Amino acid sequence: xxxxxxxxxxxxxxxxxxxxxxxxxxxxxxxxxxxxxxxxxxxxxxxxxxxxxxxxxxxxxxxxxxxxxxxxxxxxxxxxxxxxxxxxxxxxxxxxxxxxxxxxxxxxxxxxxxxxxxxxxxxxxxxxxxxxxxxxxxxxxxxxxxxxxxxxxxxxxxxxxxxxxxxxxxxxxxxxxxxxxxxxxxxxxxxxxxxxxxxxxxxxxxxxxxxxxxxxxxxxxxxxxxxxxxxxxxxxxxxxxxxxxxxxxxxxxxxxxxxxxxxxxxxxxxxxxxxxxxxxxxxxxxxxxxxxxxxxxxxxxxxxxxxxxxxxxxxxxxxxxxxxxxxxxxxxxxxxxxxxxxxxxxxxxxxxxxxxxxxxxxxxxxxxxxxxxxxxxxxxxxxxxxxxxxxxxxxxxxxx
Amino acid sequence: xxxxxxxxxxxxxxxxxxxxxxxxxxxxxxxxxxxxxxxxxxxxxxxxxxxxxxxxxxxxxxxxxxxxxxxxxxxxxxxxxxxxxxxxxxxxxxxxxxxxxxxxxxxxxxxxxxxxxxxxxxxxxxxxxxxxxxxxxxxxxxxxxxxxxxxxxxxxxxxxxxxxxxxxxxxxxxxxxxxxxxxxxxxxxxxxxxxxxxxxxxxxxxxxxxxxxxxxxxxxxxxxxxxxxxxxxxxxxxxxxxxxxxxxxxxxxxxxxxxxxxxxxxxxxxxxxxx
Numbered sequence: 001x002x003x004x005x006x007x008x009x010x011x012x013x014x015x016x017x018x019x020x021x022x023x024x025x026x027x028x029x030x031x032x033x034x035x036x037x038x039x040x041x042x043x044x045x046x047x048x049x050x051x052x053x054x055x056x057x058x059x060x061x062x063x064x065x066x067x068x069x070x071x072x073x074x075x076x077x078x079x080x081x082x083x084x085x086x087x088x089x090x091x092x093x094x095x096x097x098x099x100x101x102x103x104x105x106x107x108x109x110x111x112x113x114x115x116x117x118x119x120x121x122x123x124x125x126x127x128x129x130x131x132x133x134x135x136x137x138x139x140x141x142x143x144x145x146x147x148x149x150x151x152x153x154x155x156x157x158x159x160x161x162x163x164x165x166x167x168x169x170x171x172x173x174x175x176x177x178x179x180x181x182x183x184x185x186x187x188x189x190x191x192x193x194x195x196x197x198x199x200x201x202x203x204x205x206x207x208x209x210x211x212x213x214x215x216x217x218x219x220x221x222x223x224x225x226x227x228x229x230x231x232x233x234x235x236x237x238x239x240x241x242x243x244x245x246x247x248x249x250x251x252x253x254x255x256x257x258x259x260x261x262x263x264x265x266x267x268x269x270x271x272x273x274x275x276x277x278x279x280x281x282x283x284x285x286x287x288x289x290x291x292x293x294x295x296x297x298x299x300x301x302x303x304x305x306x307x308x309x310x311x312x313x314x315x316x317x318x319x320x321x322x323x324x325x326x327x328x329x330x331x332x333x334x335x336x337x338x339x340x341x342x343x344x345x346x347x348x349x350x351x352x353x354x355x356x357x358x359x360x361x362x363x364x365x366x367x368x369x370x371x372x373x374x375x376x377x378x379x380x381x382x383x384x385x386x387x388x389x390x391x392x393x394x395x396x397x398x399x400x
Numbered sequence: 401x402x403x404x405x406x407x408x409x410x411x412x413x414x415x416x417x418x419x420x421x422x423x424x425x426x427x428x429x430x431x432x433x434x435x436x437x438x439x440x441x442x443x444x445x446x447x448x449x450x451x452x453x454x455x456x457x458x459x460x461x462x463x464x465x466x467x468x469x470x471x472x473x474x475x476x477x478x479x480x481x482x483x484x485x486x487x488x489x490x491x492x493x494x495x496x497x498x499x500x501x502x503x504x505x506x507x508x509x510x511x512x513x514x515x516x517x518x519x520x521x522x523x524x525x526x527x528x529x530x531x532x533x534x535x536x537x538x539x540x541x542x543x544x545x546x547x548x549x550x551x552x553x554x555x556x557x558x559x560x561x562x563x564x565x566x567x568x569x570x571x572x573x574x575x576x577x578x579x580x581x582x583x584x585x586x587x588x589x590x591x592x593x594x595x596x597x598x599x600x601x602x603x604x605x606x607x608x609x610x611x612x613x614x615x616x617x618x619x620x621x622x623x624x625x626x627x628x629x630x631x632x633x634x635x636x637x638x639x640x641x642x643x644x645x646x647x648x649x650x651x652x653x654x655x656x657x658x659x660x661x662x663x664x665x666x667x668x669x670x671x672x673x674x675x
Contacts, residue, residue, distance in 0.1 A: 185525045
């Protein structure tokens with residue numbers, strides 16, 4: 001059953017919903033990356049929670065006008081208006097009061113969400129308009145999603161991606177150095193506004209799929225996941241899109257097999273699994289890689305210290321160093337250097353002398369800054385440069 | 401105080417026909433500039449004029465408004481009053497002619513980018529939204545890196561750079577803007593001696609090409625060696641002119657107050673004279 005869902009074999013409608021959700025997930029991951037790089041991830045929480053009163057009021061308005069209360073574009077419009085109002089209030093608080101951004105976000109988020117819950121409760125007591133299921137905007141549910149809804153979400157997501165493609169350069173520039181971006185003629189306020197608009201669009205598109213409580217996870221977790229894998233901003237954005245799309249796709253597919261489950265939490269759990277795996281396994285910044293690097297570094301330090309001690313005929317007291325040298329065949333267990341150990345020790349000593357000469361020579365300014373007591377000199381200098389350096393060494397050490 | 405902007409400005413309105421005018425407009429002209437953070441003025445009614453093709457140090461104690469003055473010139477902070485002109489034009493019409501090197505600590509160096517990415521940001525104005533990055537843009541960014549001695553670092557992750565290397569990258573990014581006026585905020589703060597030398601060499605090169613340099617500078621001992629003009633500020637303009645005339649113990653006392661003893665200034669001048 002789950003396999004059928006994942007391979008889009010549960011019928012046209014379910015497939016359409018899964019595809020729509022996937023596009024939304026990609027848009028969320030990509031948009032969230034720029035927000036993350038601008039260090040404004042928290043704003044998305046305010047944007048999403050501030051949609052609730054608008055959704056409720058839109059429902060009431062549509063019922064009052066004799067229409068279908070759960071008409072998705074209508075709910076989206078209400079959501080967008082009220083989260084836009086929330087953003088305006090935050091901006092106003094930052095400009096007119098001495099509150100910091102996190103305080104302003106916290107205040108707006110909770111007040112708007114509280115007002116929304118009150119409005120939802122009022123709706124529950126209304127007698128008309130098929131109010132059942134409106135609370136699915138909180139946690140998302142693809143179970144009752146219409147074909148037209150899926151089309152709206154997919155198209156909206158695609159438009160968001162197009163806008164991001166157009167604005168990627170200024171959004172990254174503003175994220176790295178907003179002052180410099182302003183000097184090069186970028187209108188920083190307008191780019192920030194556009195970024196907020198995109199976040200709002202993703203949130204509004206996501207209210208039925210992910211739900212407004214958890215949409216922030218789909219914006220931020222993919223970005224954080226992608227950051228673990230790469231040090232290149234655009235690659236990070238692409239990877240975040242991949243992670244977001246995959247999570248949303250899994251969430252929608254699982255939801256199709258088990259309609260009672262809310263979709264949002266499944267999507268969030270899927271993205272969390274991706275994040276946890278990345279945190280452990282990513283090659284550059286992952287936990288395992290970090291641990292391995294630390295172990296390797298510790299060994300290099302001990303090996304170097306041990307070799308220098310051997311070269312100078314000093315006793316080695318640290319058991320770890322001794323064991324390391326013995327295991328690598330540099331020294332016998334009693335601390336006496338082997339043939340290989342003596343050669344390596346002499347090389348280490350020569351390295352140190354060459355580094356000392358290099359660091360004393362202002363001509364090597366930048367190279368000297370790479371001294372860490374471990375790096376072999378031949379990895380930073382050409383043989384010619386080393387020969388030149390050796391001419392300034394005291395004779396005894398100049399002979400390798 | 402005489403506002404330099406109140407004098408007749410026949411020159412500045414005739415852009416494009418500068419050759420026919422007797423003297424070019426100043427690269428930078430500030431009149432009656434006041435900037436406040438909250439209710440505390442940081443720069444108060446400051447006038448300043450920097451001639452084209454000169455090298456000027458903005459000098460003053462901590463919190464004297466040096467960086468704020470630069471930011472106001474660049475439109476990064478909004479002044480309460482006053483006017484700024486670059487080459488006789490308002491900033492909006494002179495953006496292509498001004499480059500900026502902000503303080504190194506003003507950005508997060510853990511941002512996912514490598515050195516060449518940062519330098520390419522200096523070309524963003526030229527690239528706009530839609531133009532594709534072409535090999536010639538990359539070549540130009542590389543040339544800027546070579547100018548600051550960092551050509552081997554193009555694909556290095558910026559988080560792995562030393563302070564001096566970060567400063568060089570920022571200078572390369574400003575070079576990519578190919579401007580006529582360079583505004584630098586403490587370019588020598590916390591960098592190694594080799595970097596300081598490399599940066600001052602680039603700045604002197606730029607000046608030799610006829611470009612204008614204005615740098616916030618904090619090291620009184622190197623002013624004479626590096627700059628020809630200096631602008632002494634402590635919220636208000638204290639003194640401005642050739643270093644030889646402005647760098648006097650009485651002026652420094654007025655700018656630094658009790659923070660700089662007579663003996664210190666005298667010692668500095670002696671060391672200066674000896675070098």
